[in-house]
Amino acid sequence: MTNSERYKIEAKARVLKALAHPTRLFIIDKLKVRTHCVCELTELVGADTSTVSKHLSILRHVGLVESRKEGTMVHYSLADECVVKCVGCLGEIVHRQLERQVASLADDA
Amino acid sequence: MTNSERYKIEAKARVLKALAHPTRLFIIDKLKVRTHCVCELTELVGADTSTVSKHLSILRHVGLVESRKEGTMVHYSLADECVVKCVGCLGEIVHRQLERQVASLADDA
DNA sequence: GGCGTATATGGCACTATAACCAATTAAGGT
DNA sequence: ACCTTAATTGGTTATAGTGCCATATACGCC
Numbered sequence: 581m582t583n584s585e586r587y588k589i590e591a592k593a594r595v596l597k598a599l600a601h602p603t604r605l606f607i608i609d610k611l612k613v614r615t616h617c618v619c620e621l622t623e624l625v626g627a628d629t630s631t632v633s634k635h636l637s638i639l640r641h642v643g644l645v646e647s648r649k650e651g652t653m654v655h656y657s658l659a660d661e662c663v664v665k666c667v668g669c670l671g672e673i674v675h676r677q678l679e680r681q682v683a684s685l686a687d688d689a
Numbered sequence: 690m691t692n693s694e695r696y697k698i699e700a701k702a703r704v705l706k707a708l709a710h711p712t713r714l715f716i717i718d719k720l721k722v723r724t725h726c727v728c729e730l731t732e733l734v735g736a737d738t739s740t741v742s743k744h745l746s747i748l749r750h751v752g753l754v755e756s757r758k759e760g761t762m763v764h765y766s767l768a769d770e771c772v773v774k775c776v777g778c779l780g781e782i783v784h785r786q787l788e789r790q791v792a793s794l795a796d797d798a
Numbered sequence: 799g800g801c802g803t804a805t806a807t808g809g810c811a812c813t814a815t816a817a818c819c820a821a822t823t824a825a826g827g828t
Numbered sequence: 829a830c831c832t833t834a835a836t837t838g839g840t841t842a843t844a845g846t847g848c849c850a851t852a853t854a855c856g857c858c
Contacts, residue, residue: 649855652804739835742834763836808849828832
């Protein structure tokens, strides 16, 4: 494996790690619709502001979301529409998982 | 958020978590081309057999890969072509990240 | 300047993940 | 039956992720 290949695979893993949390997926889901400020997201998520802020920071550091300060508020938005496609594929995978589970339950019966 | 929505988002996070490791991404990359047995993957990854076996187990548990036993060997293959699309989108995201980094370096200069 | 609201950060306790080694299981060859 | 090879599992230790609290910072308003 070349250094470039290794770098790319590690970069992909970093992005995936950032995505791989229910709260962060939920946030991405909300930002898909429109921009939200931290206080709105905090309300939607139902956790401490500091917790949500840290989740947003994680997403921002891998370049999945962008922030824009306006007064005392910070508005977050998706930085890359690609993530929508990515999560979409994920939805298909989970859907197929469910189908398999249902099928194996049927086998047992 | 309904229970079904919560379940789906958690299922997606589980799949992402399983993917979010350089070695596991590397394995997926190899399985994209063709089926491999554990010993081949161990050789390619360059880690302990037990380590690779555990990575494969993680991928199998979320239904990303399948295993087929043949003699003393176990052959692993991709269970869902969707993951190829998903990793592809990831590649685009990482590509754009790099572009942004290059651009910001140019700004500094 | 002082106050209140919106975010971000540091610290801490807790849990989860990862890698290796050692031990186990499984199958073939002899 | 015994040995070898392939793979999995359990144990241990080190490291990383998570969530809340407390604290700091930034901004607008008075």
